[in-house]
Each structure stands twice: as C-alpha cells, then as structure tokens.
Amino acid sequence: MTGAVVAAMLTTGLLLVVDGWRRARRPSLADRVVPYVRDVHPAAAEVPTGRLIEQLVGPTWRRLTRSIGESLGSNAAITRRLRRCASDDDVEDFRVRQATWGAIGLAIAVAVSLLAWSAAHPPVVALLLWCGAGLVGGCLACDQALSSQVRRHETRMRAEFPTIADLLALSVAAGESPVAAIERVSRVSHGALSLELGRVLADVRAGATVVDALDVLAARTGVLSVARFAEALAVAIDRGTPLIDVLHAQAADVRETARRELIESGGRREIAMMVPVVFLILPVTIAYTI
Known part of the structure; x- marks a missing residue:
C-alpha cells in the first residue's frame, strides 16, 4: 500500500x-x-490570494468534472432541474460540486478499504470495486440531492399557490395593473413562488413583455398548476379577459386538487397501515391465544 x-x-x-x-x-x-x-x-x-489553488488546478479539475458529468447524465437535464429549483448555479458549478461529492465518497471508501486491509486482508479486486462504488455513489448522491431540492421547491410552490393567487386577485381588484400586482405580492410575501414571481419581474424590467415572461415561467416550472396559472394569466392579459375571475378560478382549482391528493394519500396510507396490523399485531394475538 x-x-x-x-x-x-x-x-x-x-x-x-x-x-x-x-x-x-x-x-x-x-x-x-x-x-x-x-x-x-x-x-x-x-492574482487573488484566496483563489490561487483554484487557478492552478481549476482548468484540469473542470475538464475532469465535465467528462465525469457527461458520462453520468446530460447537461440539458441538469440545466432544466437547476432552472426548476430556481438555483443560480450553472451546469459547470454543479459538475464541480458533483465531482467534489465523488471525491469525498472515494476518500471514505479508501479509508474503509485501508481499515479492512489491515484487519482481514480481503481481495484487492474487491477493494478496488468498493473504491469505484464510493466514487460513483458520491456523484449519484449529489444528483439525488439536486432532485430532492427540486421536489422540495415545487412542493413549496404548490402549497403557496392558492394564497398567492388570492393576493393577486385582491391587488387587481383594487385597481392595480398585473405588473404592479405581481410586484406588490412578491414584495410582501416570502417563499418559492414569490421568488419565481420576482424572476418574472426581472424579465419584464429587462425588456421582455409580461406575456413572454409568464410564458417563460410556464416553461420553466415543473408544477402543473403554476404552469396553467401562468398560461391563463398570459392569455387573459393578451386578450383582455377579466383577471379577477381567472385568478379566483385558478386558486379554487388548486385547492380542489390539493384536497383530492390529500384524500388519495389518506387512502394509500390506510392500506399501508394494514401491514403492521397483519404482520405484527395479528401474529402476536394468535400466539398469545394459543
């Protein structure tokens, strides 16, 4: 060794x-x-002193992470997931973080391999396979962490949507324009959906129209209710239909969808609750009776 x-x-x-x-x-x-x-x-x-190591090994490290990342997943899928979770990182930053996680997994696997070698002298091939599994496992764990971040972000957006839609309806009913209503709601609220509305405002201030910014939001998000809301709001602004009715209808549809999902989740958990009853409580009762 x-x-x-x-x-x-x-x-x-x-x-x-x-x-x-x-x-x-x-x-x-x-x-x-x-x-x-x-x-x-x-x-x-x-040359910044704190970035000296990054400038020395940065290009080689980026090329290595890019090659590893392309073998583990496409850059288009990573870009789409980063946009869905409203992350400021790009694909290269994610690849660097993924390679770092893989290096950590490899270091842990090497440490375990050294302990196993000093204790029992297992086959070298098994240790090499274990080290490779640690490297791949660290990269896959980083990918799964990004997927979990996307799911949490979209869950928060789905939970915040009815309240945000009602606030937008109240602002529009008070006489404000759609852009002013979005700006007011994004300023007074805090959460995942208000962050997405802030990105819509940034696109509008950068020169895009409200309809184009809402279309981008509908294409960016992975929440179906928010995508339908953005498309309906864009159509209402483009064609001049009443926004208040559209917003209230969207909020009611999302609340109905959440109620239906809660009932379905309760039904699935009711079936899952039969597992401890059948496999734990019932055998103990029969054994006690015998």
Whole structure:
C-alpha cells in the first residue's frame, strides 16, 4: 500500500507537470492580453490570494468534472432541474460540486478499504470495486440531492399557490395593473413562488413583455398548476379577459386538487397501515391465544 501511494503521488506530479507544460506552450487569451493592459488597468494583473489553488488546478479539475458529468447524465437535464429549483448555479458549478461529492465518497471508501486491509486482508479486486462504488455513489448522491431540492421547491410552490393567487386577485381588484400586482405580492410575501414571481419581474424590467415572461415561467416550472396559472394569466392579459375571475378560478382549482391528493394519500396510507396490523399485531394475538 505504501508503494501504491508513492506511485500515485509520483504519477499525479508527472501529470501536473505535463499539463502545466502543455498550457504554458499554448497561453490563454488573458495571459496574452494582460501584459499590454497592466498600465491601464493594474487590477487586471493581480492574482487573488484566496483563489490561487483554484487557478492552478481549476482548468484540469473542470475538464475532469465535465467528462465525469457527461458520462453520468446530460447537461440539458441538469440545466432544466437547476432552472426548476430556481438555483443560480450553472451546469459547470454543479459538475464541480458533483465531482467534489465523488471525491469525498472515494476518500471514505479508501479509508474503509485501508481499515479492512489491515484487519482481514480481503481481495484487492474487491477493494478496488468498493473504491469505484464510493466514487460513483458520491456523484449519484449529489444528483439525488439536486432532485430532492427540486421536489422540495415545487412542493413549496404548490402549497403557496392558492394564497398567492388570492393576493393577486385582491391587488387587481383594487385597481392595480398585473405588473404592479405581481410586484406588490412578491414584495410582501416570502417563499418559492414569490421568488419565481420576482424572476418574472426581472424579465419584464429587462425588456421582455409580461406575456413572454409568464410564458417563460410556464416553461420553466415543473408544477402543473403554476404552469396553467401562468398560461391563463398570459392569455387573459393578451386578450383582455377579466383577471379577477381567472385568478379566483385558478386558486379554487388548486385547492380542489390539493384536497383530492390529500384524500388519495389518506387512502394509500390506510392500506399501508394494514401491514403492521397483519404482520405484527395479528401474529402476536394468535400466539398469545394459543
């Protein structure tokens, strides 16, 4: 194991030297331009001390994470899920975080393998498979964490939607325009759906129309009720139909859907409650009777 560690360190050092030599032969655009603009903009030539390690190993680490990420899932699906959970990260940031999780899983697997080797000397192939499983498990755990974040975000949006729709209806009934109503509701409320409304306002202020911003919200979100609400609101604004009736109808539909889902969940849990009754309580009762 000592020889393997020394060989791994030597190989890593050689790879870093080769990579640095290759990058030095082909300098980047910033390396070619900075010497000529140092007098005009001195801050352009400064290297932040806290990011020195990132600049040394950053390009190699990003290429490695990109190759690992493409083998574990498509970038389009990751982008769609990041948009659905209203995250500010991009695909590259997620890939870096995924590779970090994989490195942590690999480190834990290596530690367990060393303990197992010192205790029982298992086969080396099994230890290598265990280390590979730790690496893949860490990457998959990061992906599952993103999926869980998307589900929590959409659950909060689904729970907040009826109240937000009623507040929008009250604001429109008071005489405010749709944009002013959305701005007021997003300012006085806090939550996942108000964050999405804030993104709609940002798109409108950036130059998009209200209808286009609502269409983007309908395409971005994974909650069917919010997508229908955004589409209905866009159609109402485009065609001039009364917004108050549309908002109240959408809120009533979502409340009815939530009530139906609660009844269905209760029915499923009622069946699940039969498991401890049949397999635990009933055998104990029969054994006690016998």
